[in-house]
Amino acid sequence: MPRLSEEWHMSRRLGALIAIVALASGTLLVSVILRCQIGAAVAIEDVPNGLWLGVLFWVALTILGSSLAVRMPGGNYVDVGFAPVVAAMSLGGPIVAGLTALIGATQTRELRRQVPWYGVLANHAGITGPAVLSACALSLVPRSNPSNVWVDFLATFGAACLFFSLNTLTTTMFVSVRNGESMWRLVRADSGAYLNMLALAPVAWLMARMYVAAGWWAVLLFAVPLYTTRLAYQRFVEVREMFTETVRSLAEAVDKRDTFTSGHSHRVQTIAMDIGRVMKVSDEELEALEWGGLLHDIGKIGVPDSVLLKQERLTREERVTMNAHPVLGAEIIAPVRKLAPELPIIRHHHEWFNGSGYPDRLVADEIPLLARILHVADAFEAMTAARPYRMTPLTSAQALAELRKFGGIQFDPDVVDAFVKTEWVRDVPDAGRPEIRDVPTIGQAAGSMAKSATHPDLGPAAPDSAAFAPVRPPATA
Numbered sequence: 001m002p003r004l005s006e007e008w009h010m011s012r013r014l015g016a017l018i019a020i021v022a023l024a025s026g027t028l029l030v031s032v033i034l035r036c037q038i039g040a041a042v043a044i045e046d047v048p049n050g051l052w053l054g055v056l057f058w059v060a061l062t063i064l065g066s067s068l069a070v071r072m073p074g075g076n077y078v079d080v081g082f083a084p085v086v087a088a089m090s091l092g093g094p095i096v097a098g099l100t101a102l103i104g105a106t107q108t109r110e111l112r113r114q115v116p117w118y119g120v121l122a123n124h125a126g127i128t129g130p131a132v133l134s135a136c137a138l139s140l141v142p143r144s145n146p147s148n149v150w151v152d153f154l155a156t157f158g159a160a161c162l163f164f165s166l167n168t169l170t171t172t173m174f175v176s177v178r179n180g181e182s183m184w185r186l187v188r189a190d191s192g193a194y195l196n197m198l199a200l201a202p203v204a205w206l207m208a209r210m211y212v213a214a215g216w217w218a219v220l221l222f223a224v225p226l227y228t229t230r231l232a233y234q235r236f237v238e239v240r241e242m243f244t245e246t247v248r249s250l251a252e253a254v255d256k257r258d259t260f261t262s263g264h265s266h267r268v269q270t271i272a273m274d275i276g277r278v279m280k281v282s283d284e285e286l287e288a289l290e291w292g293g294l295l296h297d298i299g300k301i302g303v304p305d306s307v308l309l310k311q312e313r314l315t316r317e318e319r320v321t322m323n324a325h326p327v328l329g330a331e332i333i334a335p336v337r338k339l340a341p342e343l344p345i346i347r348h349h350h351e352w353f354n355g356s357g358y359p360d361r362l363v364a365d366e367i368p369l370l371a372r373i374l375h376v377a378d379a380f381e382a383m384t385a386a387r388p389y390r391m392t393p394l395t396s397a398q399a400l401a402e403l404r405k406f407g408g409i410q411f412d413p414d415v416v417d418a419f420v421k422t423e424w425v426r427d428v429p430d431a432g433r434p435e436i437r438d439v440p441t442i443g444q445a446a447g448s449m450a451k452s453a454t455h456p457d458l459g460p461a462a463p464d465s466a467a468f469a470p471v472r473p474p475a476t477a
């Protein structure tokens with residue numbers, strides 16, 4: 001079952017949402033307790049108080065499953081407690097489903113007081129309500145004929161899907177309101193585990209059948225597949241984390257070659273993602289900015305120290321070597337299929353809006369949007385950090401003034417406008433206004449490019465760039 005992480009930041013909206021879900025779940029549980037009966041199939045036969053012992057058995061099994069929770073990349077926790085709740089739902093109806101979910105969802109994190117009370121309330125309400133509702137839906141299906149196994153199976157599977165969907169929807173709503181993230185992005189982040197979770201539905205049905213046919217002890221045999229499923233979640237998370245950490249280490253290894261650029265890629269990644277959010281790029285594009293931000297300068301791995309660390313002006317040959325890093329970076333990343341969306345960002349993050357950048361001298365909209373975003377983030381970070389050629393970094397206001405000055409020349413003015421709305425320049429009293437400039441033709445840009453001899457990572461380079469400012473007409477659209 002998906003649960004929420006312990007990182008809670010209570011807001012009025014979140015409080016209202018938790019209150020609504022808790023009230024609805026509580027009302028549902030109380031009304032089924034008052035109006036329904038416990039399904040006899042949940043009783044352990046031939047023992048005194050077999051009915052309540054049966055309920056206790058499923059609650060204990062769910063607690064055990066819940067205690068083996070795994071933290072997913074989206075930040076939520078999932079566990080295998082889903083299967084016993086569905087089995088209890090199938091055997092005992094809405095009351096048993098509700099009680100099993102309510103009590104069985106207790107996690108060790110809660111007992112250790114690592115989750116605030118409203119977090120505990122949200123977790124339990126987000127599981128109990130969906131469990132009761134799904135059990136009510138299941139009770140509408142006539143399953144009394146023991147020979148009709150398929151009806152029983154399909155009905156239980158359907159109820160499990162409903163339970164899982166409602167539980168996921170509720171949990172995702174909480175996280176979305178809490179973090180301001182898109183619900184779709186959160187669902188996608190944990191999608192691999194959700195598919196695994198649905199595979200537990202047939203296991204849950206089998207557990208219920210075995211409980212009736214062979215007795216409570218037979219259910220314990222399912223501990224092995226359930227534990228294997230839990231291991232699969234863990235493996236999924238570990239592999240993804242390993243990938244993330246490897247990419248981070250790779251980016252940091254490149255930055256660390258120069259003591260002045262340590263942490264550069266990580267900061268560029270954060271700035272680029274903030275601009276992306278303001279520009280409302282899609283979740284896929286935001287993820288591309290996340291990886292692309294980290295890896296944009298990976299091609300510098302192939303630039304010799306004598307060029308990369310040189311503090312004097314680069315010779316023509318050295319500049320050619322340095323300017324090859326976007327192409328080299330794209331070539332390095334190309335074999336990694338998972339990083340295909342990042343390739344245009346890496347290749348084109350030094351293209352200029354007026355066509356005088358490199359490697360392909362693209363103009364305006366020809367440059368992929370994400371590369372234009374990254375270019376602004378890269379320049380702002382470079383200008384506001386110390387460099388050997390400029391030990392005193394520019395202030396945010398000075399750097400923003402440069403971005404404004406070269407909007408339409410080096411930078412996409414729309415991206416600069418979006419950047420102005422991020423936290424990075426919130427303290428700048430006058431964010432300036434976008435200047436309307438026309439884009440030169442590629443031929444004009446190429447002519448001036450020959451004269452250009454600025455360092456690629458210095459940020460805006462005024463003398464040559466200024467030549468493009470007044471040129472007409474626009475060459476692209």
Ligand SMILES: [Fe+2]
Nearest residue numbers: 296297349350
């Ligand atoms: Fe670069």
